[in-house]
Amino acid sequence: MDDYVANFPEDTVNEILLRCPVKLLLRFKCACKNWYALIKTPKFIQQHLKKNRSPLQLLIYDIGDIDDDSCPMTLISEENSQTFLGMQDLIGYVDGLFLMYGQINSAALWNPATREVRSLHLPSPIIDYSPNFGLGIDPLTNDYKVVYFLHYKAAVYSCRRDSWRVFKIEDFDKPPPFDKEVRRTYGTAYLNGNYYWLLINNNISTILLFNFGREMFEEIEGPDPDPKSPYVYAFGMMLLDDSIAILNKKMVEKFYYDIWVMIQPGVWNKLITFQCFPHFISCYDSSLILVTRASRLFSYNIRTNKTRYLGFQHSCLKDDAAFGYSGCGVFYYKESLITIKQQEDGELDH
Template sequence: MDDYVANFPEDIVNEILLRCPVKSLLRFKCSCKNWYALIKTPKFIQQHLKKNHSPLQLLIYNIGDFLDDSCPMILISEENSQMFLGMKYVVGYVDGLFLMEGQINSATCCALWNPATREVRYLHLPTPIIDYSPDFGLGIDPLTNDYKVVYFLHYEAAVYSCRRDSWRVFKIEDFDKPPPFDKEMCRTYGSAYLNGNYYWLLTKNNINTTLLFNFGREMFEEIEGPDQDPKFPYVYALGMMLLDDSIAILNKKVFENFNYDIWVMIKPGVWNKLITFQSSPRIISCYDSSLILVTRASRLFSYNVQTNKTRYLGFQHWRLQDYAICGYTGVFLL
């Protein structure tokens, strides 16, 4: 097969493969070494995703016994599930690739999962992490199109390169100004990826701050959060989301039922309050400009904060409400 396709121009082969569905690509990977190498590259994967826009799909995980050793990932459109040894949570999603976190042999570990190809790559961390769970992030190096995974814990951090298949470990002495890694001082309330940067929303001494990791430079940076409104001193952060290619923070006012604020970062350290709204259903996830809500009847809806429109996502599960309250259910839109 390799000899038969050797005379095809590379650009024509690339264009043909980009137009093929995922199931066909999986077969082609087994028929030609050159095609296998091409299909596995992050650049090809990103180009294929852009050319093959499919309708939004729901990914629901951890509907079941959260004490089980494996996490069922349910891709609703295909009506099937896939089990992963030790994995408990989906941390993030970038261009068709998911990052999962869990424990194997009492040590924290993570894995990359492509639901389209059903491929899984377990990433064992540089040193066993037993007592605390690190904060993970998944993104793309815009200079090399390399998928990378980053984590931080106390005063240590590390970044994994899919291209190199190796970790680079940071120590406290590597930083001129140490980021807020101390887990006893900071709590993470959400995260998001945008344009080569990963953002974590942290609360430090009851003040919101944002920690940024740049995948190209492999550097951390701390950014100030929104100023606290003196009229509403009791506000806590629920999570981060993307709005019009900007990072945004979702806040909830403690003593005002169902009242929420969304703050958008105009530039590093400068925030603008975009909207204040009310929502009685529980907010369990964010997707671009939309919030994912679960009602008392265990139905999933999306609410677009830009258009103020609500849409039923066509999914209902009797355990969604209970598990959303306990924090054991995650919902992603692909």
């Protein structure tokens, strides 16, 4: 095989491989020593992440009984499913990576394409409540980071440092934005090195932001309540055309929703009002993912007002799911070769 491959120009082979899907490249690593050496290099992995045009992959996981801590999280969208004991939820994705978390001090980075898992031990026990997690990348250093906050506690993990930095009160010029009354998280999103949480208290929406480069929290005002529509509440958060957007649900008008787009921090524009099915699970691009009574997944494009069957049906999918609160989670994501294995020198191999 090596002799056969040697007859091809190196640049040609490289360009062909950069356009192959991840699963095919994992097989090629076993077919040729030269290809194995090439595919595992950080330069090739980053180039493949940018040039690969493979279709987005559908990832569906079942968390069973959300009130039972012993229930494992199971990937159900593939024939060879993976099960993770002690894990109860998933957030992502960033460069094909996800963060899963569950029981006390239980969290891990996961690449579903390569099936690699990197366990993370939280710096302090979290017993009473589930923390709010975020996953992102420092755009200047390409350092993958994990952040969490819970009432008075917050910490950020750096893959390059392989350590947590616990925030202290003196790290803030004023009381930290998460150091307030309990506010429920209604949605999250990641964009350009920032992670966003939609927090609601007394029907007032606030955006909490964490910048992975500066490792700082910020608080942003949400859209002002519409005095003409008092029966409207924030229903979820999504990305829309590379912008942060909030999905509002109207209580009076059945199945009507508003989408507000953040033009700049604290400045919002009402983009569209539309009518759709009520049972959203997730979102991607300009589409919402919904589930029917027959446990089938559809996408609804708010731009074109069209629905599309996603070719997946499973009994675990229930039509009484709320946006982001379901026994199943659904993601559309781009696969990558990013590896999260720990090397002997303590550096992350990416």
